[in-house]
Amino acid sequence: DADVTQTPRNRITKTGKRIMLECSQTKGHDRMYWYRQDPGLGLQLIYYSFDVKDINKGEISDGYSVSRQAQAKFSLSLESAIPNQTALYFCATSDSTGTLYNEQFFGPGTRLTVL
Amino acid sequence: AQKVTQAQTEISVVEKEDVTLDCVYETRDTTYYLFWYKQPPSGELVFLIRRNSFDEQNEISGRYSWNFQKSTSSFNFTITASQVVDSAVYFCALSGSNFGNEKLTFGTGTRLTIIP
Numbered sequence: 001d002a003d004v005t006q007t008p009r010n011r012i013t014k015t016g017k018r019i020m021l022e023c024s025q026t027k028g029h030d031r032m033y034w035y036r037q038d039p040g041l042g043l044q045l046i047y048y049s050f051d052v053k054d055i056n057k058g059e060i061s062d063g064y065s066v067s068r069q070a071q072a073k074f075s076l077s078l079e080s081a082i083p084n085q086t087a088l089y090f091c092a093t094s095d096s097t098g099t100l101y102n103e104q105f106f107g108p109g110t111r112l113t114v115l
Numbered sequence: 116a117q118k119v120t121q122a123q124t125e126i127s128v129v130e131k132e133d134v135t136l137d138c139v140y141e142t143r144d145t146t147y148y149l150f151w152y153k154q155p156p157s158g159e160l161v162f163l164i165r166r167n168s169f170d171e172q173n174e175i176s177g178r179y180s181w182n183f184q185k186s187t188s189s190f191n192f193t194i195t196a197s198q199v200v201d202s203a204v205y206f207c208a209l210s211g212s213n214f215g216n217e218k219l220t221f222g223t224g225t226r227l228t229i230i231p
């Protein structure tokens with residue numbers, strides 16, 4: 001089984017709808033991240049969480065919110081989706097305590113289309 | 116602020132040729148980490164290498180090699196004897212090492228196409 005899973009893998013929604021993307025991990029890592037990838041722009045950080053009680057904004061947090069329900073779960077919400085939020089979304093995890101400190105492990109991605 | 120520049124947007128080479136992907140970075144941190152990721156057409160991100168700023172030794176892994184030069188703030192990636200399966204988008208990334216500064220900053224990627 002994959003260590004970092006994302007659901008759904010693909011989603012088509014309409015402008016104005018609320019949508020939630022979910023991320024779960026079995027790696028036991030304390031840190032989790034949400035990134036967005038647009039063609040030609042690389043990955044941009046939306047939000048990150050260093051533990052269950054810690055939530056931080058990234059470079060492009062406007063229009064998004066997150067919830068860290070447990071150490072293993074980090075969800076990303078679009079309260080009112082708009083077409084320019086059409087992108088590939090990645091969740092990632094990292095371990096602040098291990099020898100692989102600083103290395104991030106990515107989920108398979110969620111392709112979101114907002115019509 | 117951290118910045119990663121991958122000036123080559125797209126590269127095409129014929130199979131079996133060698134190809135080098137360039138990565139230039141900017142950071143004020145004295146200790147930092149550099150990464151390369153591969154994104155094949157299927158979309159997932161595949162980790163290739165992590166390099167600590169204190170370790171300037173070049174690394175070779177099969178057909179892949181990395182040249183880290185602190186003096187020019189570059190971390191270039193070379194594929195020797197390229198194969199069609201190497202076709203992908205490659206991302207260079209940078210993170211600090213201080214607590215709270217470990218976020219990854221990505222370059223915009225280089226799309227590599229290997230022509231059979």
